Amino acid sequence: xxxxxxxxxxxxxxxxxxxxxxxxxxxxxxxxxxxxxxxxxxxxxxxxxxxxxxxxxxxxxxxxxxxxxxxxxxxxxxxxxxxxxxxxxxxxxxxxxxxxxxxxxxxxxxxxxxxxxxxxxxxxxxxxxxxxxxxxxxxxxxxxxxxxxxxxxxxxxxxxxxxxxxxxxxxxxxxxxxxxxxxxxxxxxxxxxxxxxxxxxxxxxxxxxxxxxxxxxxxxxxxxxxxxxxxxxxxxxxxxxxxxxxxxxxxxxxxxxxxxxxxxxxxxxxxxxxxxxxxxxxxxxxxxxxxxxxxxxxxxxxxxxxxxxxxxxxxxxxxxxxxxxxxxxxxxxxx
Amino acid sequence: xxxxxxxxxxxxxxxxxxxxxxxxxxxxxxxxxxxxxxxxxxxxxxxxxxxxxxxxxxxxxxxxxxxxxxxxxxxxxxxxxxxxxxxxxxxxxxxxxxxxxxxxxxxxxxxxxxxxxxxxxxxxxxxxxxxxxxxxxxxxxxxxxxxxxxxxxxxxxxxxxxxxxxxxxxxxxxxxxxxxxxxxxxxxxxxxxxxxxxxxxxxxxxxxxxxxxxxxxxxxxxxxxxxxxxxxxxxxxxxxxxxxxxxxxxxxxxxxxxxxxxxxxxxxxxxxxxxxxxxxxxxx
Numbered sequence: 001x002x003x004x005x006x007x008x009x010x011x012x013x014x015x016x017x018x019x020x021x022x023x024x025x026x027x028x029x030x031x032x033x034x035x036x037x038x039x040x041x042x043x044x045x046x047x048x049x050x051x052x053x054x055x056x057x058x059x060x061x062x063x064x065x066x067x068x069x070x071x072x073x074x075x076x077x078x079x080x081x082x083x084x085x086x087x088x089x090x091x092x093x094x095x096x097x098x099x100x101x102x103x104x105x106x107x108x109x110x111x112x113x114x115x116x117x118x119x120x121x122x123x124x125x126x127x128x129x130x131x132x133x134x135x136x137x138x139x140x141x142x143x144x145x146x147x148x149x150x151x152x153x154x155x156x157x158x159x160x161x162x163x164x165x166x167x168x169x170x171x172x173x174x175x176x177x178x179x180x181x182x183x184x185x186x187x188x189x190x191x192x193x194x195x196x197x198x199x200x201x202x203x204x205x206x207x208x209x210x211x212x213x214x215x216x217x218x219x220x221x222x223x224x225x226x227x228x229x230x231x232x233x234x235x236x237x238x239x240x241x242x243x244x245x246x247x248x249x250x251x252x253x254x255x256x257x258x259x260x261x262x263x264x265x266x267x268x269x270x271x272x273x274x275x276x277x278x279x280x281x282x283x284x285x286x287x288x289x290x291x292x293x294x295x296x297x298x299x300x301x302x303x304x305x306x307x308x309x310x311x312x313x314x315x316x317x318x319x320x321x322x323x324x325x326x327x328x329x330x331x332x333x334x335x
Numbered sequence: 336x337x338x339x340x341x342x343x344x345x346x347x348x349x350x351x352x353x354x355x356x357x358x359x360x361x362x363x364x365x366x367x368x369x370x371x372x373x374x375x376x377x378x379x380x381x382x383x384x385x386x387x388x389x390x391x392x393x394x395x396x397x398x399x400x401x402x403x404x405x406x407x408x409x410x411x412x413x414x415x416x417x418x419x420x421x422x423x424x425x426x427x428x429x430x431x432x433x434x435x436x437x438x439x440x441x442x443x444x445x446x447x448x449x450x451x452x453x454x455x456x457x458x459x460x461x462x463x464x465x466x467x468x469x470x471x472x473x474x475x476x477x478x479x480x481x482x483x484x485x486x487x488x489x490x491x492x493x494x495x496x497x498x499x500x501x502x503x504x505x506x507x508x509x510x511x512x513x514x515x516x517x518x519x520x521x522x523x524x525x526x527x528x529x530x531x532x533x534x535x536x537x538x539x540x541x542x543x544x545x546x547x548x549x550x551x552x553x554x555x556x557x558x559x560x561x562x563x564x565x566x567x568x569x570x571x572x573x574x575x576x577x578x579x580x581x582x583x584x585x586x587x588x589x590x591x592x593x594x595x596x597x598x599x600x601x602x603x604x605x606x607x608x609x610x611x612x613x614x615x616x617x618x619x
Contacts, residue, residue: 022374026374026375029374030378033400034400051374053348053373054374056432061431063431064579067579067580067581288336288352288378289378289399290380
């Protein structure tokens with residue numbers, strides 16, 4: 001099989017790795033790196049019997065994840081200091097939120113950019129404060145910049161000139177062009193304060209956000225990691241009140257799908273036929289770390305754009321991007 | 336992948352997969368005396384971006400566990416160079432166990448001499464000249480500094496000879512095994528040389544660092560001490576994973592700089608350099 005089932009199984013039930021030979025371990029580690037789940041895997045497998053070479057590799061991975069955690073928390077603190085004078089709420093999202101709140105989903109998790117959510121009315125002040133504190137624009141292209149400001153759920157990404165770390169400033173959790181319109185004010189109102197000037201979403205809103213990101217926004221790149229986040233959130237906090245919350249944000253279909261797929265990928269619950277295509281995409285990775293199933297991937301890529309904007313706008317957007325550069329690589333809309 | 340080979344170089348195991356036979360065959364030949372890893376630390380992929388590029392003007396893309404998005408493909412005739420670059424890239428971007436110093440290293444009496452500098456400063460050439468005079472060659476790309484022990488571990492991969500360095504190194508070791516001459520690469524002419532048998536046999540033997548040199552080729556012979564603060568900063572720039580290691584990297588580098596003398600060495604030619612280095616070593 002050329003897919004990432006061994007990785008899903010190892011995460012859900014670490015004892016299954018007892019059956020692996022050297023080639024099996026090699027494939028597992030390579031898949032986990034490619035899906036950015038190696039840190040999570042290293043934490044899950046700690047203390048189990050495994051070859052000495054794997055013990056060494058996973059020790060290094062855990063040390064790297066610990067350093068990544070420290071760097072992510074430091075970056076959050078830098079943002080807090082820059083934004084403290086404004087007095088408004090600053091809500092951490094995704095990986096940084098998981099580690100800042102000490103949650104199961106944060107254990108070993110790889111964290112790239114810092115994602116924060118602020119009230120839409122604060123955006124201009126937040127942007128000015130970050131620029132004043134050493135962050136700079138990543139994208140010099142005026143079309144991209146205008147597109148972000150008019151249609152996206154976040155400012156164009158900023159990078160700190162000294163620390164070389166990116167920050168994504170969100171004012172809601174889906175592009176404004178997408179059909180569902182989550183209640184950003186309610187996300188912020190329900191926030192959980194961490195006591196250090198920063199906040200996180202409630203666990204239910206975290207699940208809603210993760211599901212929105214997976215099924216209403218991106219092309220499912222990195223989807224296995226996001227699905228693992230959801231599984232950890234459900235395991236730690238349960239699902240009480242989740243269905244009502246999903247309805248409130250207009251994302252009940254996405255949340256239900258996330259729960260079904262998590263149960264299927266990690267707990268072996270039989271899949272509904274409507275979810276099979278998602279499974280094919282989520283697990284499209286081979287033992288050399290290569291992306292597989294190019295047709296399925298491309299279909300989800302097209303779908304992600306289709307979901308993001310109405311047809312006429314999509315056509316205009318793609319036409320503009322195509323004229324500016326004939327390469328798909330430079331499309332500004334990131335997964 | 337269609338063709339694959341696994342190699343262990345010092346403490347690091349690699350698995351290299353390729354769409355073509357040739358790069359794997361070259362690695363198998365040149366690394367034939369190296370051990371095989373159990374579970375490799377890193378995976379490298381050499382592949383054609385489009386299926387027809389396997390055959391029509393074959394073009395080798397570099398991938399693996401870690402990648403640089405802007406890495407340009409190489410023609411298949413430079414497939415060995417692509418494999419070596421890709422292996423180094425995995426180390427540079429993914430290595431976490433050791434503080435990686437972009438330096439050449441040689442060893443004598445269990446003590447290591449580290450030489451670092453910009454490309455063209457002569458660190459590879461000097462290491463190979465010293466190896467020809469009885470030093471043990473530990474590597475010419477990365478010196479692996481263990482934060483836990485302060486020891487330097489060897490990484491004696493193939494020696495990447497460039498331009499006029501090719502003839503000089505072959506003259507010093509006429510019996511050495513060599514890879515194909517690859518003209519007109521992005522770095523000029525390149526030819527790989529297999530490290531000597533002693534370097535391979537002793538590659539698991541670590542050494543205590545004893546001296547840190549910043550050589551510079553093409554100047555009148557001169558030696559000056561490098562103050563610790565300057566040496567520290569230059570070494571942070573010479574390390575690919577200093578930032579990623581965090582406190583462990585800071586501790587390892589502070590300890591290294593505190594423990595060994597740091598000297599800048601200007602030299603006009605190889606013979607003078609060897610004489611200067613050996614005089615400094617004997618005076619330690």
